[in-house]
Amino acid sequence: MNSAASGTASPLAAADSAASWLRDAAWPLWLEHGVDWARGGFCESLDLQTLQSPAQFRRLRVVARQVFVFSHAHAAGLPRAGDAVELGITFLRDKARAADGGYAQRFALDGAVISDHRDLYDHAFVLLALSSASRLLPAAPLRQEALALLQYLDSQFPHALGGYLESLPPALPRRQNPHMHLLEACLAASEAFGDAIFLQRAGDIVRLFLDRFLDQTHGTLPEFFDEALRPLRENGLYLVEPGHHCEWVWLLDWYQQLAAGKGVADTSTIAGANRGLMSFVDRFGINPQLGTLYDEVVVSGDVHGYGSRLWPQTERLKAEILRPDASPAKIQAAFAALDRYLTPAPRGLWHERLDQTGHASVEPAPASSLYHLTAGIVVSQQHLAKGTVPA
Incomplete structure (x- = not known):
């Protein structure tokens, strides 16, 4: 380029x-x-010379972001990109999602949970991944998962003075950045699934930006x-x-x-x-x-x-x-x-x-x-x- x-x-x-x-x-x-096809995950990084990944862990945000990336690659006609999207969604469903509806943050290379910390920034990218995957995978279950995730955030993460908590357990400082990415994810979900709640939440975040951020x-x-x-x-x-x-x-x-x-x-x-x-x-x-x-x-x-x-x-x-x-x-x-x-x-x-x-x-x-x-x-x-x- x-x-x-x-x-x-x-x-x-x-x-x-x-x-x-x-x-x-x-x-x-x-x-x-960058796809660990054998173990069902994504590499955190690639060495510029060896093309190997030095990281011995996986992060939720990278899994979710790579689903977004390869959904676009699939739309452009790249072979196996659709398989990579399916691999990522399988990881989110089978390894990352917990029984309470939240998603763990960090994993071993075999997918075992290392940290069950719940992070708003990461959850925003899960919503983006679910929306992106609907370009090629059955939309109905992805829509239900997206609605359930938004309900989880609405019930577990709201902050009494506006916006959402940084994480569970709560942490400071508060940041605009996770809210920004949640806005992105809600807009993508609105386009993908059409439910009014996604555009409503996007509007809530825009007003928070204009009024407070x-x-x-x-x-x-x-x-x-x-x-x-x-x-x-x-x-x-x-x-x-x-x-x-x-x-x-x-x-x-x-x-x-x-x-x-x-x-x-x-x-x-x-x-x-x-x-x-x-x-x-x-x-x-x-x-x-x-x-x-x-x-x-x-x-x-x-x-x-x-x-x-x-x-x-x-x-x-x-x-x-x-x-x-x-x-x-x-x-x-x-x-x-x-x-x-x-x-x-x-x-x-x-x-x-x-x-x-x-x-x-x-x-x-x-x-x-x-x-x-x-x-x-x-x-x-x-x-x-x-x-x-x-x-």
Whole structure:
């Protein structure tokens, strides 16, 4: 995927190139080396040279994310991708789901439960996996499991002051991030199954974002909160992740599209929030030397984490296309930034981090990042192909 690196490719051509990289390189490589077909699980990561996974455990979120990934690979016609989706759903049903309706967090390589901790973030991805699998597996049982999971969260995780608990047992700080992914999962479930409850819960989370998470004064999104959803500050400042700004722009737009005509979406408020989020990213979130998003800044605009992980670059693809003031130049810049992680790496893999000068890490490529790559590339290509945004 190097057509975007020069900055001369059109946004649609850059998206098509990225989609070809997924279809022809990344998905086939991870199907061959990232699925533990013998033991019925997914590898946590792959070494860039040996293609072996060093991890001696499995995580619930990786199982769920890989179901999402391979459901898209199946839709693109990749052999065995459907088998990988079925493997993941079988893992969720037979090894991860407990009798009370919750899902364990961590497993040995044979599937035995290591940690029965219940995490909101992980459960959001289980809901996304169930929704994604409905593209190819019988929808009726998946729908029932999705409804049961949402009922479990509603009954076991609600917080009296708004939103959901972080985990069972409860933990601090409270975060916007698990709620963000639960919004994503509810939107996917609404599309997959059609039950009104999923869009209702999505609306609840959007209102929580607008009323409690978003700092209306600065147009920014704090990451961490106290028990009462007040931003956690150090010396009067709180942390901001530009990648999450971008992710919310995509999700708020998606919610608006699904809620259109139902009288539940405040279009002007959402558009204003998206403009504020991306204005902050434009001013403070981009490394001027590399064109990549920083990992962390503080609300004042000062950089807190000078590195640039892969995943924020994938979220930026969607946001640059869907932002109210989208432009071809900004979309091209987002694809060029992503290319810094892909082209130098072995084909089908990536460098997970760049330092502030552009030096790449050589750590194993995490499977969890394939979710971000798949979502960012697929969504951006779909929107650009519609011709409703700059091409």
